[in-house]
Amino acid sequence: MLTSKLLAQEKIDTINFKAFTVVDYAVSDNYTTTKMDSAAVASSENLADLLQHQSNVFVKTYGAGSLASVSFRGTGASHTRVLWNDVEINSPMNGQIDFSLYPSFFFNSAELHHGASGLIDGNGALGGSVLINNFTPSYSSTAKPFSLSYHSSIGSFGKKTNGIKIAFNQKKDWFLETHLYHSRAENDFTFKNISQKNHPEEKLENGNYFQYGFQQAIYKKIKNNTLGLRFWYFNSDRNLASSMVVEDHQENQKDESFRTLLEWKGFTKKWSYKFSSSFIKDNLVYENKSIDLISNNQSMLFTNELNSKYFINNSSLFINKFKVRYEYALADGVTGVKNRLNNTWLTGYTKNFKTLEVTVFNRMTIVDEYQNLFAPSVSAGYTLPKIKTLLLKASWGINYNYPTFNDLYWNPGGNPDLMPEKATMSEIGLKYRSEQTKKFQMNAEVNCFYSLVDNWIMWQPSSSSIWSPTNLKKVENKGIETSLSLSKKMNQLQFSFKGKYAYTKSTNIELYQQINESLNKQLIYVPEHQFNYTMEIGIKNTQFIYNYRFTSLRYISTDNNWYLPANFISDIALSQKINISGNTKLHLSFRVNNLFNQTYQSIAWRPMPLRNYLFNLIFQL
């Protein structure tokens, strides 16, 4: 048997099958992680919305239904890796994803790996990584043979969303699951256009979107193995509202994604293993009618992974992850087809000495001509002997971000001589977890991080006034992340509070080309302070939720002369669960977003909606 420490940690990340256990690749408690359970996921609309409400990462959004990007600890949007069931889905074109195109309906849980723990997920996580996961079927005897749920929501500005989930658990070894989804919104909200003469009231034009998608899963249990196939299709067609300072450009963007994942998980007495093969294809068509421009972009990722965990004895384990990936892009912005192989091998070792746990990792990578055999990470966690609930932890690691196809080949401007960006990350922290059995629970965590990002790639006008990327600067990111969650149960009354605060100081400490006023200044669009909390009060099946988010000012010029003022947004929700009979349930909720009607901008001159409403219904059978 494993030691209690390891076991406790596995509890969260382990999927218990009937009679056997498949261990997923849990990240050690020594690192900083944020976990969002199915309830948190279900209460949000999409991944951007989820992270904005439930984490302390910075979500930069152009507005409802528009492009949203996420950054950790003062790094850039392309320094965030995103994985769906352990498969990296960042576009090989720009290294990012649009977080608004991932409706929460399609996944069950989410997890964030901050700082050096991102190395376990892949290259390029210079800030951290975001994992979205679907449940692996439980095959348990108590599982319902058939379940159905219908989700419907209707909201302000013509928002309508419908989804159906059907699952079959046949003969306890087959599992089938279907998701069908459709969403649309007009987004024609009214705002005061302070960028125009006399500040007229205007309706947002051209902000409407239409999305649909489906996901199909088939899983089969064979002895100690489970074999699964998951296919996810997603289609989005949206108009892109112009910023308030310009006349409507009549821009449109169509995104289409095909994601196929084949996975085989299993275990023997000492081994647990997983083989996965995935194929991800993205099509993006951008159109600007006002200047007659159409741009087609197609990218593909074909990834094969073999992951294994070997339990040497009950206190140490050995981890291996091999990844062979083919990246392909055919885009109007680059000439001809671009492709490359991106192969990595992660090897790691975890040893537990009663109160001390130590992990060591190294990732070797070969991406085209880039070769790095040394990208290590080490961490240690010490459980205080007197106070078993307190964990003292520290971690350190190096990660590289390889230039994207756009960086290398964009025509004109692409720079084939770029070096990979390199981050050296370290942190120390304290984690407190009260006894989980009591009626009162408290979890608290404080982390101090420090990281240096070398060879940071930036696009700037070059000598011929063509925008071109170069390894421009060295950035120092330091800060504190804290979280506190409390919950108390008193008879019928349940109270919970989850609060997060992050302080991020992200500055240019070295400029390779020209010394200017941006030296030692905060990076643009990195708030120094971010604070949010969610408070829930539940009485029987009724729940009241209050969410508050504060974002301090974000500089929008590198000399820190120009800034967007701080904003604080509150949402409230009231929800009611109704048990109709047996397994038949109804869950109704009503949410008021931007309760205090704040006028704010998340990105310069992009209007955000004032107070708005969302009514939500879930019917479960």
Add this chain to the structure above:
Amino acid sequence: MRLLFGYSILSLLLILFSCKKEEVGPQCKNCIENPIIPNSDNKILIINEGNFGFGNASISLYNPTSNILNNNVFQQANNYPLGDVAQSAVLFENKLYIVVNNSGKIEVVNKDTYTSIATITSLISPRHILPINSSKAYVSNIFSNQIQILNLSNNSISGSITTASNWTEEMLLFNDTAYVCDMKNNNLLLINTTNDQLIDSVKMGVQPNSIVIDKNNKFWILCDGGFNTDFPKLIKFNPQTRNIEQTLIFTDMNSSPSDLSIDGNKENLYFINHHVYKINCTDNILPTSNWLSNNSQVFYSIGIDPYSNNIYISDAKDFVQNSSILRYSKNGLLLGSFQAGIISGGFLFLP
């Protein structure tokens, strides 16, 4: 108790933040915003492009006699921002016409108070405006096969001239003909300003981006050569004969000279090619060395004060911060410097 305490603190925080003065949209922390004094003499207008999509174009005003600087003049005078990417400006019949490229508009502004008189909208992607007479002006464009004709009496679009090119740049009026740089097809377009007809086009080098006229009524056209397409060229053109009289070819294909300007005597030409270069209108070779080295600054734009012949150069730095404006005497002596707005791309010297 503990919970209650925690909650009270949070509520307090909420109230604290709520009480802050309401600011919405981009704000400037250290902009020098002296009050605008109408009718004060000898003003230098700096057109700050701002970042594409950021909506932070602005106008700075500098008085070299009093050394007084005003940033953000348009926003101050009008209580709304200038827009997205201010491309160029001209003074015509006591009004300023400021071309705001990505906002697709031209702001017509009172030259003394800087208040907006009219806004000409629905231009696609305007670059430069060329006033023809008190009731007519031409507007060059990128992403449009048209040169727009404006009616200056009612500040509206009255018509257009179709061109084969979808990128027209700087323009010049000489006698009754307008000369237009055609960046796409590498021509100099000639337009008859009485009937607005395209009458001729003369082949230039690759991407003619700027044009000036010298004291001998010869045109000088600077062609940047495109992105590794051709060698940049400086062409001397005779508008009477419509012939190219002299073509000076740069030796480095990677260089991209821009912003050809001429001094008050219409005698010395200056342009930027990393550094500042100077050439006399009688010269028949390109200067072999620079007139002013950039010393690792990012020279972006140049303007010559026709009244003092002082030279103004902007350093755009990393393009996401306020530019520095450097003032030089005609002998290349640094007279001073000051901070304007983001990406200072043009100078206008008011009489």
